[in-house]
Structure formats: C-alpha cells, structure tokens
Amino acid sequence: MRWVLRTLLLLLLSAGIGAGALLFFSPDPRYRAAEWISLGRYARYDSLIADVARKYEIDPMLLKAVIWRESEFHPNKTGTSGERGLMQVGEAAAADWARAEKIETFVPTDLFSPRTNVEVGAWYLKRALKRWKGKDDPVPFALAEYNAGKSRVNRWIASSKSGEKVGADEFRAAIDIPSTRLYVATILKRYDHYRRQAQQ
Numbered sequence: 001m002r003w004v005l006r007t008l009l010l011l012l013l014s015a016g017i018g019a020g021a022l023l024f025f026s027p028d029p030r031y032r033a034a035e036w037i038s039l040g041r042y043a044r045y046d047s048l049i050a051d052v053a054r055k056y057e058i059d060p061m062l063l064k065a066v067i068w069r070e071s072e073f074h075p076n077k078t079g080t081s082g083e084r085g086l087m088q089v090g091e092a093a094a095a096d097w098a099r100a101e102k103i104e105t106f107v108p109t110d111l112f113s114p115r116t117n118v119e120v121g122a123w124y125l126k127r128a129l130k131r132w133k134g135k136d137d138p139v140p141f142a143l144a145e146y147n148a149g150k151s152r153v154n155r156w157i158a159s160s161k162s163g164e165k166v167g168a169d170e171f172r173a174a175i176d177i178p179s180t181r182l183y184v185a186t187i188l189k190r191y192d193h194y195r196r197q198a199q200q
Helices: 002-025 029-037 046-056 060-071 091-100 108-112 114-131 138-148 150-159 168-174 178-199
Strands: none
Touching: 046 060, 046 114, 060 114, 060 138, 060 178, 091 108, 091 114, 108 114, 114 138, 138 150, 138 168, 138 178, 150 168, 168 178
C-alpha cells in the first residue's frame, strides 16, 4: 500500500514540476495559468469567433483578444454601465446593429446569446476599423473607439502634434484616459500573443 502512495506522490510531484516548467518558459505565464484554470472556457468560442470574423472580415485573433479583455469569455457578464455578454456590448450599439441588419425581433437580453453578442461586437468593431482605415495602423484607433467612443478618438487626434496625420504610436501617447490607454495596450499585446500562438 505504501508503494502505491509513494508512486502517486511521485506522479503528482512530476506533474507539478512539468506544469511549473511550462509556466516558467511560457511568454505569458499569468495568461497560461488563467487558461488552465478556466477549464476550456478560453477556447470554447473559437469556432464562433472564426465564423463571425469571416462574416465581418476581421482577424479572428483580434476579435478573440477583444473578447478576452472585455469578459474573459464569460457570456453572462454585465458591465457597470449595462454592457452585456462576451464583448460587453451596450444597448445603443446593439440597437444600431439591429437597424443596420434589419433585425426587428432584437431585444437587449439577446446580448447574452454568444452568437448575437459577438455579431454585434464584430459589426461595431468593423465599423470603427473602416472609419480609421486611412491610418498607418487602424487597430489602435478602432480599439480606442470601441472603448471610449468616436468623439474622444477625434479629440485625441486633434490634441496630437500631427493632427489628422497622426500615426498609431503618437495617437496612443495622446490618449489621456489611463484606462483606455491600458485597454488598447493590453488588447494589442494579447492580439500579438494569439497571432504567434496560431503560427505555432
């Protein structure tokens, strides 16, 4: 009986050392640990994300990074201002989407449906990416708009040294709301992580 207990302890110790080594050599150990603890939640919506990303012609890795930042893949999350679901969509944005897509049966509680929520969020993000397509990198502009609204993005562009000709790096430095600056930076970092992961 003792040998069984010893073998079990040895196996647990080996698994712990192996997991520790994986975390140590991971480029983002905190994310890797959270991914393990989530028990598959971080990958649960990958096929849905890929499907919606194709429809709206958005990089699925960018869409996934936004979802990670907004809700950590919790479809029932509710934000402090009433935002709902995976992409933390507000009722006004959802109403715009429903009008644009001619969906007459939409009600705000539909935002707790993962598919509806990702569709609305992707539509809104795509609209922002189109708006800033003339920039050297439209992604930071679109992310800032997703988080803080178009009028604030316009204000940050105007307050930059280059005005309308501002590039993405200078624009990011001009963002004067720390939470939005952090929001853009963390999504860009996670986006890069997902792209590298997809290439492995």
